[in-house]
Amino acid sequence: MTTADIYKTDPSPVAPHGGIMRRLNVGTGIIAGIVLAVVANVLAKKLADGHTHEPDVRAVFTMFGWAVGFLLGMGAFTGPFRWLVGRDLTHADELFLAGKDQGVGRYFRFTTDHKVVGIQYLVLVMVMLGAGGSMAMLIRTDLISPNSGFLGPQTYNSLVGLHGLTMILATIIMVTGPFGNFVVPLMIGARDMAFPRLNALSFWLLVAMLPILYSAAFLGGIPMGWVGYTPIADQGPPGVDAYMMAILVFAVSTAVAGMNITTTIVTMRARGMTWTRTPIFVYGVLASVVLALPAFPFFMAAELLLFVDRVMGGGFYVPNRGGQPWLYQNLFWLMGHPEVYVILIPAVTALMELTAVFARKPLFSFRIAVLSIIAIVGLSATVWAHHMFASGWAPDLNGPFMLTTEMISIPTGGLFLVILGTIWRGRIWTAFPMMCTYAMLWNFIIGGITGIYLSDVPLDYQLHGSMFVTAHFHYTLMGAGLTGAMGALGYWFPKMTGRMLGNTPAFVSFWLVQIGFNVTFLGMFMVGLQGQPRRVVHYDASFHTGNTISTLGAYCIGIGMLVLLYDVISSWRHGDLAPMNPWGAKTLEWTVPNPIPLENFAVLPVVTEDAYGYGEEPVPESEPEPVPASAGAEADVPGAPA
Amino acid sequence: MSVETTPADRQGRSRSEELKTLTILWAIFTVLGVIFALIVPHHLMGPSASNTMTEVERTFTMFSVASAPVAAVVWALAVYSLMRWRRRGAWKEGDPDGPPLRGHGMTSGIWIFLSSALCLFLLIWGLAALSKVDSAAASGATPLEIDVTGQQWVWTFSYPSQGVESDQLVLPVNRPVVFKVTSDDVIHSFWLPEMGIKVDANPGVTTSTSTVPDRLGLYHVRCAELCGLLHADMETNARVVTSDDFDTWIAGQGGHA
Amino acid sequence: MSTESLVNKEAFAPEEPHDFGERWRVGALLLILADAAFVAALSFSFLYLRALDTQGSFHPGGTGVATLWWPWTVSAVMVLSALAYWTQLRGSFANGVAVSVAGMAVALVLTIVQMYQFPFTVSDNAYSAAVWIITAANVFHLALTVFLGLGIAIRRQRGANRGARDWHVRIVGIWYTWVCVAAFVGTLTISVANGTVGCPLAKDQPDPGARSVPSSSCSSSAR
CATH class of the missing domain: 2.60.40.420 (Cupredoxins -  blue copper proteins)
Incomplete structure (x- = not known):
């Protein structure tokens, strides 16, 4: 099969109207989801009539019905079913699923093409960031003065929880979703992901999750913040069921996506792309998903136990029945701290990748970059209890956990070294993506240093649960993570959409967001040090100044983000057409034409050197190429007679 | 369109001059950082009302002072690189690349050594402060x-x-x-x-x-x-x-x- | 990786079945890794709650203790089924796959019956909830196993396991082995907890209002 075969538009449109599969799309998904949700609700009413936990049983059944129905209606189970009965999908079916010749419609189907999934993820992430950001604006508006009364306590608490959860979920997928799916297969020279159908599944599971998550707002809200601590989650309204079910769905999606991306990177790199020739961004994505893979099941288990508690009256987290809230905290943070690096590593490595391009220099000390990432991944599994220093869980373990936590600052410093070394003597082109690198250097050093304060046990006793912590993790997750994702967006936008991101609005947005960001969270550090607890709907008059500063800064971020949104939409619709390689980068994704054909590469590339050979003498044509390290078949020598 | 000097010229410029400017920048940032660290946290946290809080404020100030030079290194390098090596205008096909510097063992070694040493210092400080805080109530009168x-x-x-x-x-x-x-x-x-x-x-x-x-x-x-x-x-x-x-x-x- | 020097114009050949198979196996192993983390989390929860015995209420008595015969029997049936499956792959047992599916189905039914036979309800105490969830996890594993085994059986019947898809048979075999391990871990967890549940925890406990951390676990008190 050659690319010509794949792209040849069949004169007779694919004949086999084989099955119902070809008629399914997001519309049928929604219909099936609603039908099954109603059926499940009625069933649950019959089953649990008059039972203590009836509202929870009904809520859970309905949500489960929705998720299963939606996926059924999308056609997610077609593949497994056909496998079961021994009638595997034909080649024509696979091409249909890949979205061949379907135009825009393929974005609304169970489409398996990694580029479609990447774009879908990008839109989903922007929607989630928009939702979470709007909630942040409401929260900050409420906090503009000590007793603004803008929001009631219940609304406020729910908003704080939903803002947190939305943003955490969005930031977890914000780099590995859009760029991991779209760019990584291109970058490693593959035609698609290892498991294209699972790729689609991981995305549509998230779509199924969103209505579940936001139904919490109509089911009494969630009273316990995004961490969902028990036992307050045990006694919460059915909104907590929505939280719980959303996490369960998200965890499945993460497992599927993580396994898929890992397999793709491990087994599908182009011939000759040895581990030393693999771009650093690929390492970052790999580290992120490999870390998430064993971490999220702990969260899933925590929520399943909560499920038993709430729906069946179990006692996992209820002290007078032998349960223990510390169990939840342990399970949660066993996921929760690795998750921070799940967010951070791919964002930082995306910036490393583009820093080399915009400085026109090889990545400084590739080896330290890789070792740092590995060290962070390893250490991050051993630090979870630093979130529980003040919980009284195990005071004797505070010292050891302080040790592991502070050790993480060494490999993190390694990441800084790599970026600074790459900038050193570079020919720095301060386009929007590169500006994001500089912003990250500024923000992440503040986020990192304040992290060291929090790793220190006596200081943590004072600062834990205060606004200081809120400011700290916004500096890492937003100041470094989201900034990195924005840099990645500016960098890969031309390849993903075929158009350049408008420069002036991006510039305006950058300054609004970064200045607003620093104003907001420096103000928050201020009130945190003064002693304002987190998640309070009103506060002591002594914290007024800092909070007002924060709120004004937050509005500035909001406006900046709207400018960026405008820029993305308008550039996407009618921006300048992008050349194949606008930045002069050397990674493989820039070797494919715009728009990218269905299976990416006409001929699979063979890699003979890494992607950072800036300023180095190109290998002379006459010299024989080094033999690719992982080659199965022999590699042809360019320039040799074909 | 690039008005910069050629790489050969840049090599020619004395390296000590480069380091001098960087050191000055670093010193300025460090001094600013230390001044900030000595004044602001203490001011925000207010007068302490217990021996624990005294220890907390002392640790906070100490950590801030210790991290000022670290942040200053990063910011000095960032600012200097912008002043010195920023390209005017967009990249064009055929522009010369930067020097192919793939790593520098000495720099990396010093960097890792210093960050480890700093980390060790913070850890020891933290453990000492922790034991002080823990034993605070054990001393003196019956609690x-x-x-x-x-x-x-x-x-x-x-x-x-x-x-x-x-x-x-x-x-x-x-x-x-x-x-x-x-x-x-x-x-x-x-x-x-x-x-x-x-x-x-x-x-x-x-x-x-x-x-x-x-x-x-x-x-x-x-x-x-x-x-x-x-x-x-x-x-x-x-x-x-x-x-x-x-x-x-x-x-x-x-x-x- | 500049465009010109790297893209080899004629190096593309269709992938070997072996490559597909290896890839599927890597994927399956990764999913098993995630599942293993999940099983570990459940086991950890059970033993952690057991060790803390908060307010002496982990299993305060008054309700039954799960018999260990059931889970061990189920585990044994599962191991035998997996053995049957693997012996057919090795070529020495003609109907091994069919037998293994039947065996796993029996194990599934047994586990469900077991859940109805529990001498307690899930809401009694932390012990009962923990036993319940570990057994339920096994039900989930077994349901998936029966689905996969059934698929392999049907596909063999239809001759659908050709070419690269022959790897499915081996990969499902890996899954068979894993569910046995998972069942074993779950059963072992219940056994360990059961073995310590009868010890005199409840009466040593200070009353919940008292100001001391309940620290006695079974190992520290007389067994």
């Missing part, structure tokens, strides 16, 4: 024991040896005090911001924390763990009084000293 109970959304303080229960916290100055904290319903977190102590109030178990209040005055008790609807209102006063006033207060509450 006053107070049972703290959180419930949605009030704090209750009971003084078992004195037989007093109150929704206000009153502490005698300069006497070690041990708080035994628990909760009746969900998790709360017992926080005395001015005294630098915090511990979660967990239902079903008792946790403890201790300090020595050393400054007379009116302070706050806050809840630092989201505990439901009126979490923001779950605060009360903590009064540090002289030993005599404390006895008077106990007597006034019907207790025995």
Whole structure:
């Protein structure tokens, strides 16, 4: 099969109207989801009539019905079913699923093409960031003065929880979703992901999750913040069921996506792309998903136990029945701290990748970059209890956990070294993506240093649960993570959409967001040090100044983000057409034409050197190429007679 | 369109000049950072009301001072690179690349060594501070024991040896005090911001924390763990009084000293 | 990786079945890794709650203790089924796959019956909830296993396991082995907890209002 075969538009449109599969799309998904949700609700009413936990049983059944129905209606189970009965999908079916010749419609189907999934993820992430950001604006508006009364306590608490959860979920997928799916297969020279159908599944599971998550707002809200601590989650309204079910769905999606991306990177790199020739961004994505893979099941288990508690009256987290809230905290943070690096590593490595391009220099000390990432991944599994220093869980373990936590600052410093070394003597082109690198250097050093304060046990006793912590993790997750994702967006936008991101609005947005960001969270550090607890709907008059500063800064971020949104939409619709390689980068994704054909590469590339050979003498044509390290078949020598 | 000097010229420029400018930038940033570290945190955290808080503020200031040169390195390099090597205008096909610098063993080694050393220093400092904080209440006079109970959304303080229960916290100055904290319903977190102590109030178990209040005055008790609807209102006063006033207060509450 | 020097114009050949198979196996192993983390989390939860025995209420008595016969029997049936499956792959047992599916189905039914036979309800105490969830996890594993085994059986019947898809048979075999391990871990967890549940925890406990951390676990008190 050659690319010509794949792209040849069949004169007779694919004949086999084989099955119902070809008629399914997001519309049928929604219909099936609603039908099954109603059926499940009625069933649950019959089953649990008059039972203590009836509202929870009904809520859970309905949500489960929705998720299963939606996926059924999308056609997610077609593949497994056909496998079961021994009638595997034909080649024509696979091409249909890949979205061949379907135009825009393929974005609304169970489409398996990694580029479609990447774009879908990008839109989903922007929607989630928009939702979470709007909630942040409401929260900050409420906090503009000590007793603004803008929001009631219940609304406020729910908003704080939903803002947190939305943003955490969005930031977890914000780099590995859009760029991991779209760019990584291109970058490693593959035609698609290892498991294209699972790729689609991981995305549509998230779509199924969103209505579940936001139904919490109509089911009494969630009273316990995004961490969902028990036992307050045990006694919460059915909104907590929505939280719980959303996490369960998200965890499945993460497992599927993580396994898929890992397999793709491990087994599908182009011939000759040895581990030393693999771009650093690929390492970052790999580290992120490999870390998430064993971490999220702990969260899933925590929520399943909560499920038993709430729906069946179990006692996992209820002290007078032998349960223990510390169990939840342990399970949660066993996921929760690795998750921070799940967010951070791919964002930082995306910036490393583009820093080399915009400085026109090889990545400084590739080896330290890789070792740092590995060290962070390893250490991050051993630090979870630093979130529980003040919980009284195990005071004797505070010292050891302080040790592991502070050790993480060494490999993190390694990441800084790599970026600074790459900038050193570079020919720095301060386009929007590169500006994001500089912003990250500024923000992440503040986020990192304040992290060291929090790793220190006596200081943590004072600062834990205060606004200081809120400011700290916004500096890492937003100041470094989201900034990195924005840099990645500016960098890969031309390849993903075929158009350049408008420069002036991006510039305006950058300054609004970064200045607003620093104003907001420096103000928050201020009130945190003064002693304002987190998640309070009103506060002591002594914290007024800092909070007002924060709120004004937050509005500035909001406006900046709207400018960026405008820029993305308008550039996407009618921006300048992008050349194949606008930045002069050397990674493989820039070797494919715009728009990218269905299976990416006409001929699979063979890699003979890494992607950072800036300023180095190109290998002379006459010299024989080094033999690719992982080659199965022999590699042809360019320039040799074909 | 690039008005910059050629790479050969840049090589020619004296390296010591480069390092000099960088060092000056670094020194400026460090000094600014240290000044900031010495003044601002202490000012924001306010005068300390206990030996624990003194230790906390000292550690915070120390860490800030220690991290000022680190942040200064990063910022100096970032600023210098922009001043010195920024390209005017966009990249074009055929522009010369930067020097192919793929690593520098000495730099990396120094970097890793310094960050490890700094990390070790912070760790030792932290452990020392931790043991000081932990042993604070063990020294000196017999500690006053107070049972703290959180419930949605009030704090209750009971003084078992004195037989007093109150929704206000009153502490005698300069006497070690041990708080035994628990909760009746969900998790709360017992926080005395001015005294630098915090511990979660967990239902079903008792946790403890201790300090020595050393400054007379009116302070706050806050809840630092989201505990439901009126979490923001779950605060009360903590009064540090002289030993005599404390006895008077106990007597006034019907207790025995 | 500049465009010109790297893209080899004629190096593309269709992938070997072996490559597909290896890839599928890597994927399956990764999913098993995630599942293993999940099983570990459940086991950890059970033993952690057991060790803390908060307020002496982990299993305060008054309700029954799960018999260990059931889970061990189920585990044994599962191991035998997996053995049957693998012996057919090795070529020495003609109907091994069919037998293994039947065996796993029996194990599934047994586990469900077991859940109805529990001498307690899930809401009694932390012990009962923990036993329930570990057994339920096994039900989930077994349901998936029966689905996969059934698929392999049907596909063999239809001759659908050709070419690269022959790897499915081996990969499902890996899954068979894993569910046995998972069942073993779950059963072992219940056994360990059961073995310590009868010890005199409840009466040593200070009353919940007392101000001391309940620290006695079974190992520290007389067994």
